[in-house]
Amino acid sequence: MLHPAFVEIHLGHLRHNLEQVRRRLRSAELIAVVKEDAYGHGLVPVARTLQEAGVRHFAVVRLAEAVALREAGITGSILLLGAAFSEELAICVAHDIDVTVSSPVLAEAVCATAQRHGPLRVHVKVDTGMGRLGLWPEEAPAIIHRLEQTPGITLVGLCTHLATADRPGDPFMQEQLERFERLWRQVGDAFAVRHVANSSALFTLPVSYWTGPRQQARIGAALYGYLSCPELIEANDLRPVMRFMARIVQVRTVPPGTTVSYGRTWTAPGRRRIAVVGAGYGDGIPRRLSNRGQVGLRGRRFPIVGTICMDMTLIDLGDPETAPDVQEGEPVVFFGEGGPSITEVARWAETVPYELSCATARRVPRHYQETQR
Ligand SMILES: *Cc1c(COP(=O)(O)O)cnc(C)c1O
Numbered sequence: 054m055l056h057p058a059f060v061e062i063h064l065g066h067l068r069h070n071l072e073q074v075r076r077r078l079r080s081a082e083l084i085a086v087v088k089e090d091a092y093g094h095g096l097v098p099v100a101r102t103l104q105e106a107g108v109r110h111f112a113v114v115r116l117a118e119a120v121a122l123r124e125a126g127i128t129g130s131i132l133l134l135g136a137a138f139s140e141e142l143a144i145c146v147a148h149d150i151d152v153t154v155s156s157p158v159l160a161e162a163v164c165a166t167a168q169r170h171g172p173l174r175v176h177v178k179v180d181t182g183m184g185r186l187g188l189w190p191e192e193a194p195a196i197i198h199r200l201e202q203t204p205g206i207t208l209v210g211l212c213t214h215l216a217t218a219d220r221p222g223d224p225f226m227q228e229q230l231e232r233f234e235r236l237w238r239q240v241g242d243a244f245a246v247r248h249v250a251n252s253s254a255l256f257t258l259p260v261s262y263w264t265g266p267r268q269q270a271r272i273g274a275a276l277y278g279y280l281s282c283p284e285l286i287e288a289n290d291l292r293p294v295m296r297f298m299a300r301i302v303q304v305r306t307v308p309p310g311t312t313v314s315y316g317r318t319w320t321a322p323g324r325r326r327i328a329v330v331g332a333g334y335g336d337g338i339p340r341r342l343s344n345r346g347q348v349g350l351r352g353r354r355f356p357i358v359g360t361i362c363m364d365m366t367l368i369d370l371g372d373p374e375t376a377p378d379v380q381e382g383e384p385v386v387f388f389g390e391g392g393p394s395i396t397e398v399a400r401w402a403e404t405v406p407y408e409l410s411c412a413t414a415r416r417v418p419r420h421y422q423e424t425q426r
Contacts, residue, residue: 055382057331057364058299058417061389062094065423066103066292069107070276073289077255078270079263084132086273088118093337094294094408094420097125103276104129112271119150132176134271136186142166142382146173151209153178155186159370160196167205175200176210177244181232182225183214190236197240197369210269211237211244212293218254220282225300226254241267252276256285279406283396293411296389297417299332300382302365304371308336313367314359318344326376328368330385335363336386337412339402342366346401348385349392351377355385 074083074364085108091099100111100122113119113126114135122131132151139162145152146166154160157180177197180187188196200206213233217223230249237247246267250258252275278293280286304326307313311321321327330348334340338361346357348368358369368385370376386392388409395406402409 056418057116057302058297058336060093060413060417061296061298061420061422062098063292063423064421066097066278066294067094067099067102067276068106070278070291070294071103071108073291074255074272074275077260077263077289079260081245081263081265081268081270082110083108084112084269085269085276086112086134086251086271087122088112088114088273089411090118092273092277092407093413095421096121098419100125100127100207100422110160110269116144116150120144120148122149123148130174132210133136133157139166141272143170144160146170149174151176153186153212154196157188157192157196160188160200161194164200164203170242172205172207172285174209176212176248176252177208178231178397179211179213179236181213181229181236183216183229185214187213193236194240197243208245210241210248211241212248212271215249215251215254218251218257219286221257221282226257231339233358244292252280253282253285255409256280256289260412270350274407277407277410279410280397281405283394286396292391293395295395295413296391297332297337297387297413298384298389299336299338299366300384301328301368301379301386302331302381303329304370304379304381305329307423312359314343314362316360319359319367324373326370326373328355328379328385330366330368331364332417333362333364333366335414336417337414338366339398339404339408339409339412341402343399346398348387350379350383350385352391353377354393 090096109129112132119131152172153176178187246269248269250270278291309323340361343360347354355368359367388395388398399406
């Protein structure tokens with residue numbers, strides 16, 4: 054079957070990015086974040102590739118994904134970053150999944166589960182300024198003490214999450230780091246490791262930060278080759294793992310004044326060659342790209358014209374006399390090698406690159422390949 058829309062996942066680039074991340078981390082350990090189906094790249098294929106390359110720690114947000122990783126033969130530690138429901142904790146025991154304690158209620162539930170169902174490995178999250186999940190630094194020591202005293206609980210990591218790591222030099226990030234360090238000095242002895250950094254922090258924190266002992270980092274985006282700050286992608290030679298392609302399903306010539314697609318938002322300024330491409334917002338192409346995005350075709354860029362539909366997008370190939378002689382079945386590049394970068398498309402769509410990779414629909418098959426063609 055000739056799929057109208059498909060994504061290529063370049064595992065060679067994933068390995069390359071892993072090496073770039075490791076080089077930066079020095080002695081610190083990597084926790085590979087593979088939540089949301091590995092940011093749309095495919096949970097199990099990505100995790101297996103990373104495991105074969107020596108990665109020993111993984112993290113997801115949903116319990117179903119943690120269990121899927123275990124069932125797929127991932128043997129390293131699997132950390133549930135999200136706020137687990139108390140009823141789920143026994144499943145974590147059964148599948149040897151590490152849990153994050155991010156509230157006093159969850160701390161109590163973890164203690165009860167460890168006593169009733171068996172041993173649990175626990176990370177404690179503190180809110181130093183993200184304003185999302187985590188114990189307050191003031192309440193954390195007593196709760197950590199309680200966890201430490203409970204039989205069956207192993208305290209693994211103390212962690213926090215940064216709100217502004219993608220803005221190099223941001224003073225609020227410094228403030229968060231200081232709050233965390235203060236708590237670590239107080240309670241750090243109870244833990245094997247600590248982890249604070251995400252991808253942006255990995256490249257914005259000074260190299261000296263990574264030489265501290267007992268460090269881990271939770272890295273997602275950089276492994277897939279995207280960061281919200283494009284300069285950091287270039288400077289650290291990260292390569293895009295995903296390429297989004299769709300095939301031309303029909304080519305037609307329209308007379309001047311023809312309007313195309315819903316709402317008639319584009320009018321042909323002259324005779325035009327229009328390619329109908331077989332991917333739309335139902336495949337994960339943001340509708341926001343209507344009349345503002347571009348695609349790559351034969352080494353050139355062509356504009357998206359008219360409103361993007363659920364299953365189709367229209368491309369203006371130009372004056373029929375000079376338009377490329379394309380055929381049905383030929384692929385165009387929505388993002389990736391041979392077309393706009395995912396960062397460029399994210400800018401047009403007013404979002405971040407990982408929203409685009411996550412948005413690639415499940416009906417779009419993933420083609421795994423070792424190298425970029
Ligand atoms: C998603 C997530 C990460 C990874 O962030 P990236 O910017 O993709 O590296 C780290 N920590 C937590 C808590 C997360 O939810």
